[in-house]
Amino acid sequence: MAASAVLMGFVASQGLAQDQGLDWTQVDEEVLEHFRTMVRMDTTDPPGREIELSDYLVSVLQSEGIEVDIHALEEHRPNVVARLRGNGSKRPLLLMAHLDTVNVDPDKWVFPPFSAERDGGWIYGRGTVDDKDNVAAALMTMLLLKRQNVELDRDVIFLAESGEEGATRIGIEYMVNEHFHRIDAEHCIAEGGSVVRQGGRVHYAGVQTGEKLPRAIELSSTGVAGHGSVPLQSNAIVALSRAITAAADWQPPVRFSDTISTYFSRLAAVSEPEAAARYRALLSPGTADFDRALSYLKQNEPRNAAVLFSTISPTIVDGGYRVNVIPSDATATLDVRLLPQEDPEAFLVALRDVVNDASVNVNWAARDVRPGASSRLDTEAFRVIEEVMQAHYDTTVIPTMSTGATDMAYLRARGIQCYGVGPAIDAEDGPLGFGAHSDQERIIEEEFYRFVRAHYEIVQRLAAAQ
Structure with a gap:
């Protein structure tokens, strides 16, 4: 048997060994409900009003006994920070996702942009792939770690931030400048990557390790x-x-x-x-x-x-x-x-x-200027992401440089090694008008579930006590 096959089998068996108590069909149903609830909330930026969604996250997290703090430069645009505490033998792991979305022109949508309509194997709505998929995955990961009573070598922090789409001063800049000790971590997992499908088949898994x-x-x-x-x-x-x-x-x-x-x-x-x-x-x-x-x-x-x-x-x-x-x-x-x-x-x-x-x-000319830095490929985080994505998608994992911008830039500038992940998307979707920021933004429902499972396993392997 090839070494890569042995490795993938080991990764899969390790995940199964620690997930024996999970009913993934039930998890899929629960995360779908959270996800559709989030997509139905209008958090477009501008004008920017994420408080309804942040209140929802706080309610869900606190109901499970998870420690939650709110930090807001503007009252209606808060940043949620949840934390599961570990034994401190390793530095924390940060999960980051943004609550806001870009604007919509409702007349151009076949399904209403905040309907979270399920049709033909897709879920439609603004934010389905930018970035409420990551919000839902991070939320579910926190809930499962807590319910499974997973012993942690490191704190796991979830930052659900406001303002990524156009008001970073109230989101990531505010958190980095005023509350960095709340989110300081060795590694961060956020948006910016995706598994690329062509013709309905997985081509490769992209992990964002840098951005222009x-x-x-x-x-x-x-x-x-x-x-x-x-x-x-x-x-x-x-x-x-x-x-x-x-x-x-x-x-x-x-x-x-x-x-x-x-x-x-x-x-x-x-x-x-x-x-x-x-x-x-x-x-x-x-x-x-x-x-x-x-x-x-x-x-x-x-x-x-x-x-x-x-x-x-x-x-x-x-x-x-x-x-x-x-x-x-x-x-x-x-x-x-x-x-x-x-x-x-x-x-x-x-x-x-x-x-x-x-x-x-x-x-x-005047423009928000972001700091410049890239993440290394020789870290524990990249190795684990690579192994888990290989196991779940049976494909090559490729580090990518984003031509767009994410809020990971501010964290990389402070020394946090950040990696962008995401669900499988069809390469054909963007040109057809179904991608992020488009008028028919959508996500493949089954691929959303697969991403949630991979996300949980990445975090579990990075944070669970060895």
Whole structure:
């Protein structure tokens, strides 16, 4: 028998040995009720009002005798911190999930966005995959550890936070800056990962170990105003257009990390030969094969290309006020996503050199700035996550770099090793409009149950007394 098969069998048997008292069919029914109750609560941000859901969590946790604290910068937007205490032989484990969701346009939903409708094997509703699936999984994990009287080597902390979708000052920033001792931990498990299915079959399990850092740059051009009937070489819109094109066409340096190198090498191992050759070529920068592979990814797999370098996307252009007037100024805003190891000021200087136009200013624009850090792959937490996900999904586990942002950035900056996990989702769902932030957000019901079981086992193995 192969070593990996032996390992997976050992992991599964260890989980079964400690879960003999659990009726998972009953657990599925209970967590479904919690989950649908949560999805039916409107916690969209803005305006942001998570108190109904936080009150629900407090009630459920306290009814089971679990220690709970509330920390709120704004009364209607609280953060819930629950704790199961261990013997202290290991540092705590933090489970984090956010209570708020992005907004909805109800007219675009077939099923009402807060209905938690079950249909065809899916559960529909805002927050089903971002992030009330993780809220429900963490809640159920806390309940099961308590009911099973699991002896713990480390405290298990559950942070259900507000404001992740647009008001981090009242959520994670408030908790890190004012109440860090309540959530300080060795490891954190949160959102950001997912098991990827293609054609209904599991392709790989992604665990988020790093994320790019959102910034914004403003290009502002100035020129001479004039009548539109007389073209001017100093036209501010023309200068701005050249600058936008230069920024968008620029190829910043490719930078590798443990996460990125491991991501492409493991992705190659589970891909068809042609794709696998491209992914392997990316591990040899400076070669013709690398250049061809990167060009292909930019055109056909932009998400995979985007993890290799800091990126720029022009998103807002503002200039002019009537058809027959050449304006004296124009501006554009660029969405910038920096790699964690990128030097922001050096990046800005490099972009100014790329634009190379004295009539165009290139400066940082106002935006929430997150700290930059990545999590290691050589930790106990990553090893356990990898083993459990392999056992539950019979697939390769791949560390990933998120192009978006999560609140784990603030914890990583304080030294906590954070890992993003999530349920299996269909790769086809996003482009069809069924993914996170879409108008038909949904989760596969059976995969939700499987995720809850894997989540519980990860936490149990990391925290239970040895």
